[in-house]
Amino acid sequence: MGQRFAGVAYVKVNGKQYDLRGSFVVSPSDTKREGVAGQDGVHGFIETPRVPFIKGDLSTTAGLTVAELDAMVDETVTAELANGKNYVLRGAWTVSAHEISTGDGKVAVEWQGLSCDEI
Structure with a gap:
């Protein structure tokens, strides 16, 4: 039997x-x-620093507002992946303006941060 390595995932911001x-x-x-x-x-x-990030599409369900996304600075973003790996992005902020796709009911969000560690 194969091991699940992709699929179900979760994202949390400050819990x-x-x-x-x-x-x-x-x-x-x-x-x-x-x-x-x-x-x-x-x-x-040439080796240069780069900003680590976590990004994805969120459903525009009740409890999600663009104002909340726009206000995110110095956050802790946790990504839990199907393969059992977890990543923590610290000192994170949201990037760019947020646009809601009304046909799909989703909004693309990118968090960039100071560091991202596998835990």
Whole structure:
């Protein structure tokens, strides 16, 4: 029998669970490496810091307001994945303006933070 590695997932902000729809992505990496090549071959790579994030689509059920999403700064966002792994994004804020898709009843949300750890 196979092991479940994808599917059911949960997202919580400061302990409050939100209705997660889909397109859920956790990106815990805090560095980015980009290869550098010249005309004479590969020279190495450039390493720069990057902002870890958790993003996904939330259902626009009662209890979810755009004002609440817009006000999120210095939050703790927890992602619980189907494979049993959990990630905690600390010092998180929401990114950009939030737009509600009325045809689908969902809103895309991205949280960026200071650090993201697997627990």
